[in-house]
Amino acid sequence: MDSTVNEVFVKTILNKHKKRDRYFLDDYSVNPYSGCSFNCLYCYTKGSKYGKGRSKVLSAKVNAPEVLEKQLRRRAEKGEYGIIAMSTATEPYQGVEKHLKLTRKLLEIILKYRFPVHILTKSTLVLRDLELLKEVDKSAILPEDLREKFDRGVIVNFSMSTLDEKLANVLEVGAPTPKERLEAMKRCKEVQLFAGVSYIPLLPYISDSEEKLDEMIRTAKDYGADFVFTGVLTLFGNDLAGSKILYYRFLEKRCPELLPRYKNLFERSYQPPKEYQEHLEEKSKKLCKKYRIKKGII
Numbered sequence: 001m002d003s004t005v006n007e008v009f010v011k012t013i014l015n016k017h018k019k020r021d022r023y024f025l026d027d028y029s030v031n032p033y034s035g036c037s038f039n040c041l042y043c044y045t046k047g048s049k050y051g052k053g054r055s056k057v058l059s060a061k062v063n064a065p066e067v068l069e070k071q072l073r074r075r076a077e078k079g080e081y082g083i084i085a086m087s088t089a090t091e092p093y094q095g096v097e098k099h100l101k102l103t104r105k106l107l108e109i110i111l112k113y114r115f116p117v118h119i120l121t122k123s124t125l126v127l128r129d130l131e132l133l134k135e136v137d138k139s140a141i142l143p144e145d146l147r148e149k150f151d152r153g154v155i156v157n158f159s160m161s162t163l164d165e166k167l168a169n170v171l172e173v174g175a176p177t178p179k180e181r182l183e184a185m186k187r188c189k190e191v192q193l194f195a196g197v198s199y200i201p202l203l204p205y206i207s208d209s210e211e212k213l214d215e216m217i218r219t220a221k222d223y224g225a226d227f228v229f230t231g232v233l234t235l236f237g238n239d240l241a242g243s244k245i246l247y248y249r250f251l252e253k254r255c256p257e258l259l260p261r262y263k264n265l266f267e268r269s270y271q272p273p274k275e276y277q278e279h280l281e282e283k284s285k286k287l288c289k290k291y292r293i294k295k296g297i298i
């Protein structure tokens with residue numbers, strides 16, 4: 001075991017959502033790790049309820065395969081199929097995965113029980129598992145009420161907040177560059193997987209202008225993406241480890257003129273006001289139409 005990774009044992013690994021996510025379509029989520037070495041400044045787990053209980057040191061849930069085997073067997077026996085999001089509170093393909101292969105072992109179990117999966121990643125390491133993902137794609141059983149709208153067993157979704165390599169290097173310090181992620185997405189498409197890009201979070205006054213969005217959506221289309229997601233920035237917490245303080249510090253250093261505008265935008269909530277959100281949504285829809293690319297999966 002890597003000296004920078006803790007070993008933890010868990011009682012449960014498959015989380016069943018109360019309701020299916022209407023955008024990402026997942027009924028379940030699986031997080032093989034606790035913490036994340038990519039260490040994005042804006043990470044929504046920093047200071048929010050999603051990060052509660054997360055250890056400060058990166059931890060690998062070493063017994064996750066045995067636990068998932070039991071949990072999925074039970075769900076499969078009852079016919080409770082649903083898309084599993086991998087992952088919602090960590091990066092399934094961060095550095096340690098290269099030798100731990102925990103995500104890979106979990107995917108092998110997912111394949112055995114024929115569950116569909118939605119991979120959410122910023123990493124190129126997902127390419128290691130392309131053959132396995134193709135098997136999952138072929139054999140997965142979708143929940144009955146989704147079958148008419150969607151017919152794929154695997155979704156590979158690469159997330160990024162900007163195409164600016166220098167900025168990404170500051171904000172998503174441990175992750176492969178946006179270009180590397182786009183190339184990885186292209187590779188997924190070449191092997192006929194269903195793949196696209198999540199521009200989440202779009203950074204107010206940095207990567208959310210019509211001009212920037214136009215470039216981002218056009219680029220996704222040029223790389224062959226099946227879909228594009230867009231979403232707003234969220235900033236949580238009031239202590240030094242919270243994403244709000246970390247992000248404000250970044251603004252102070254790099255673009256202090258934006259700080260008052262951000263304070264105004266995040267004055268009342270962890271997310272920008274409804275009007276901002278609606279405006280961003282309208283812009284994204286318009287541009288997806290312009291470039292004939294699906295906004296969302298269905």
Ligand code: SF4
Binds near residue numbers: 038
């Ligand atoms: S890759 Fe995802 S989970 Fe990891 S730090 Fe970045 S936003 Fe958080």
